[in-house]
Amino acid sequence: MSTNIYAALEIGTTRTVLAVGEGEVGGRLKVIGHTEIPSTNVRKSQILNIADATQSVKSVIQSAEEKLKGNAYSLNLCTAYLVVSGNHIDTIPFSGSTAIGGSKVSDEEINAVINASRNYPIPESRELLDVIDQDYVIDNLTGISAPKGMSGRILKLNTLHIIADKNRIEDAKTAAENARIEIEEPLLAVTSAAEVVLEEHEKKNGVLVLDLGGGSTGYSVYSDGYLVSAGVIGVGGDHITNDIAHAFQTTNAQAEALKVKEASASLSSLNDMSARVKIPSSNPLMDNRTISRRALNTVVNARVKELFKVIRDTLEERDLLVRMHSGIVLTGGGAKLNDLDEVAQQILGLNVRIGRPIHVDGLENEPESYAYAAVAGALLYAHRNADDSNFFSSFFGRIFK
Amino acid sequence: MNTTSAILLIGVGTSGCEITRGVSRAFGENLRYILADTDARTGQAGGPFVLLGGNRLSGNGAGGDIVQARMATEESVGILDAHLEGVRLAVIATCLGGGTGGGATLEIVKRLQTRGIPSIVFATTPFVHEGETVQRAARGIMSMIEQEANSIFFLPLDKLVLPDDNMKVGMNNVVSTMASAITLFWRLVEKPGFIRLDIERLRHIVTGAGRGRFAVVTTRGEDRAQEAIDRLKRSELLSTASGAVRTIVCGVLAGDDLKLSELGIISEGVQTAFSRNAAFHLSTVNDEETFHDKLSVVTLMFESNENETKSKGEGGLTRNVKKVRNPLTIGPMNRGRFNNVESTIWHGQNLDEPTFIRENISLEF
Numbered sequence: 001m002s003t004n005i006y007a008a009l010e011i012g013t014t015r016t017v018l019a020v021g022e023g024e025v026g027g028r029l030k031v032i033g034h035t036e037i038p039s040t041n042v043r044k045s046q047i048l049n050i051a052d053a054t055q056s057v058k059s060v061i062q063s064a065e066e067k068l069k070g071n072a073y074s075l076n077l078c079t080a081y082l083v084v085s086g087n088h089i090d091t092i093p094f095s096g097s098t099a100i101g102g103s104k105v106s107d108e109e110i111n112a113v114i115n116a117s118r119n120y121p122i123p124e125s126r127e128l129l130d131v132i133d134q135d136y137v138i139d140n141l142t143g144i145s146a147p148k149g150m151s152g153r154i155l156k157l158n159t160l161h162i163i164a165d166k167n168r169i170e171d172a173k174t175a176a177e178n179a180r181i182e183i184e185e186p187l188l189a190v191t192s193a194a195e196v197v198l199e200e201h202e203k204k205n206g207v208l209v210l211d212l213g214g215g216s217t218g219y220s221v222y223s224d225g226y227l228v229s230a231g232v233i234g235v236g237g238d239h240i241t242n243d244i245a246h247a248f249q250t251t252n253a254q255a256e257a258l259k260v261k262e263a264s265a266s267l268s269s270l271n272d273m274s275a276r277v278k279i280p281s282s283n284p285l286m287d288n289r290t291i292s293r294r295a296l297n298t299v300v301n302a303r304v305k306e307l308f309k310v311i312r313d314t315l316e317e318r319d320l321l322v323r324m325h326s327g328i329v330l331t332g333g334g335a336k337l338n339d340l341d342e343v344a345q346q347i348l349g350l351n352v353r354i355g356r357p358i359h360v361d362g363l364e365n366e367p368e369s370y371a372y373a374a375v376a377g378a379l380l381y382a383h384r385n386a387d388d389s390n391f392f393s394s395f396f397g398r399i400f401k
Numbered sequence: 402m403n404t405t406s407a408i409l410l411i412g413v414g415t416s417g418c419e420i421t422r423g424v425s426r427a428f429g430e431n432l433r434y435i436l437a438d439t440d441a442r443t444g445q446a447g448g449p450f451v452l453l454g455g456n457r458l459s460g461n462g463a464g465g466d467i468v469q470a471r472m473a474t475e476e477s478v479g480i481l482d483a484h485l486e487g488v489r490l491a492v493i494a495t496c497l498g499g500g501t502g503g504g505a506t507l508e509i510v511k512r513l514q515t516r517g518i519p520s521i522v523f524a525t526t527p528f529v530h531e532g533e534t535v536q537r538a539a540r541g542i543m544s545m546i547e548q549e550a551n552s553i554f555f556l557p558l559d560k561l562v563l564p565d566d567n568m569k570v571g572m573n574n575v576v577s578t579m580a581s582a583i584t585l586f587w588r589l590v591e592k593p594g595f596i597r598l599d600i601e602r603l604r605h606i607v608t609g610a611g612r613g614r615f616a617v618v619t620t621r622g623e624d625r626a627q628e629a630i631d632r633l634k635r636s637e638l639l640s641t642a643s644g645a646v647r648t649i650v651c652g653v654l655a656g657d658d659l660k661l662s663e664l665g666i667i668s669e670g671v672q673t674a675f676s677r678n679a680a681f682h683l684s685t686v687n688d689e690e691t692f693h694d695k696l697s698v699v700t701l702m703f704e705s706n707e708n709e710t711k712s713k714g715e716g717g718l719t720r721n722v723k724k725v726r727n728p729l730t731i732g733p734m735n736r737g738r739f740n741n742v743e744s745t746i747w748h749g750q751n752l753d754e755p756t757f758i759r760e761n762i763s764l765e766f
Contacts, residue, residue: 046742242739298764
């Protein structure tokens with residue numbers, strides 16, 4: 001049995017991540033390495049300086065290659081899947097239909113309706129990331145997964161087109177290509193993450209996945225086993241950091257440290273109302289201030305509650321919230337914020353769990369594996385779409401183990 | 402419809418289109434206008450109609466969502482270009498509070514900027530009893546439109562409709578007030594009287610004018626000029642803003658019986674009442690058919706701001722850039738590290754600005 005190796009790259013707002021996976025065709029995928037470095041000049045998932053992004057990609061590749069060398073892999077990375085996010089990404093429901101004239105649905109008609117469903121006119125400024133097939137409809141009968149052999153007059157296929165700003169995707173590709181990495185395919189972070197953290201029964205019962213990134217928050221909604229809706233809201237962990245920095249007149253680094261080490265998304269967890277928190281500083285002589293923990297949590301709580309309300313309103317407008325019988329799954333680096341799940345449950349009124357990658361091996365000992373769900377999902381996507389011909393594939397120039 | 406006029410009226414959103422139709426009825430065939438909405442039903446009532454965001458919204462409207470309206474308009478705003486041939490000045494009629502009125506107006510104004518066409522926006526703001534959510538959404542988009550448009554007039558519906566007006570009277574009042582101000586631009590150009598204000602001068606005046614306020618009064622009788630001044634002084638609409646007046650455009654519309662002495666009373670009265678330091682532009686319209694035995698005074702006032710500077714916008718137009726905004730809005734200074742990227746707007750609020758500030762949450766340090 002041949003072994004394939006895949007790479008997934010994400011140039012995120014706060015960090016640039018590279019993950020490498022290995023798997024036999026038909027077997028489980030194993031993440032054999034993952035590494036990350038802080039991103040520079042990326043805001044709300046948009047690259048503001050190609051040279052800085054290129055340098056981040058180069059650094060993360062070098063770091064990954066060195067790490068894997070220590071594990072007896074000698075790799076020379078050439079291509080990778082690109083994980084993307086940002087509020088320039090949108091989903092468009094679109095249907096294709098064809099007449100079947102009262103006879104039984106054949107392969108020819110299924111192909112015709114699939115082709116028709118791909119005819120959505122993408123604006124020039126946008127790039128199609130993916131087309132998700134949802135359900136077939138024959139006349140008024142919805143929710144059909146395999147229409148072949150069924151009778152009716154009109155066959156329809158509902159799809160979801162995921163589109164993104166062409167320039168934003170191109171910027172990320174350029175940064176990767178400048179670092180000598182060819183991009184195999186751009187993939188939406190939140191749907192990639194969902195593929196690796198969700199159980200099949202959750203997709204059938206209805207589930208909401210939230211990928212909490214630095215610059216944006218992706219959401220994907222599954223019901224009856226398929227993706228019903230997805231999107232990205234341009235608010236992420238960076239906004240919490242910015243709010244803290246603004247409220248307490250700190251640097252972004254200090255605000256980030258306060259968020260990660262001290263803050264809670266919830267106000268109910270605060271026992272001592274007068275508790276104080278020291279502002280972290282590399283030079284205590286320069287900044288030895290303390291701030292009220294209650295004030296800190298109030299700033300964070302306001303932002304987090306607002307984000308979940310935006311998500312709630314978005315889903316309610318589309319009548320989706322009532323279909324989420326399996327609750328909410330939180331992934332992404334933002335999920336590490338203390339008591340985030342409690343506030344999500346409070347605002348959205350659904351059970352919440354943290355989404356760790358369960359359909360791949362190799363991340364079991366990673367305490368914050370949820371932060372790597374998107375890249376792990378991209379690796380899984382690559383693995384599922386691979387076949388034997390990918391052995392020693394173009395992802396790598398040389399693979400020695 | 403006069404398709405060769407250098408001034409184009411654009412009705413945006415369902416209510417903006419309704420007002421535009423009212424203006425068209427009031428002014429007749431000499432008005433050049435188009436109607437733009439995300440809701441295809443708006444086009445069914447007639448008039449030149451542009452469906453915004455047909456691909457995205459399928460003609461079903463933006464559902465009160467400003468962001469949807471913005472995105473839908475952004476994708477399709479190019480279809481307006483076919484209507485912009487020969488246009489030197491665009492006047493937009495819109496109502497803030499819903500989705501398309503705010504979201505689409507912003508994108509249309511941006512498009513006009515790129516085409517080098519200055520824009521004057523007349524926008525109603527919601528009734529107070531529509532609730533804080535709608536008010537907040539309107540305030541959020543107001544500040545964004547204000548940054549893009551060359552001049553803008555916000556008209557609080559609460560000041561256009563009296564508490565005891567029934568629905569029909571109230572809406573007629575809104576349409577007629579807006580129509581009086583909006584049609585001034587066409588009347589000044591097409592039916593000039595003693596004192597003429599041509600399109601290029603008008604264009605120059607509004608290009609950097611910024612936020613404005615206006616009032617329209619119509620009087621009859623021997624003392625009609627003085628009565629017009631008295632009523633302008635009492636006008637609620639002229640007291641809506643707090644800034645000092647930098648520019649005044651005063652249009653006097655009358656029939657053949659307009660006297661030079663009446664113009665003197667109006668010129669002196671307006672400047673004395675509102676500002677002697679402002680640049681004052683008096684102009685007249687002679688339209689016996691419409692204004693027989695009547696005197697109508699349309700007064701447009703543009704504010705100055707000590708913190709206001711000017712910059713060159715796209716298309717070589719000068720527009721206002723404000724370092725400090727009014728207290729109702731939170732300026733870019735609060736966006737911190739998000740200054741360089743496109744704002745995240747939700748129901749008219751800029752989510753890049755700290756939540757605790759927008760929600761007025763006090764912090765106990």
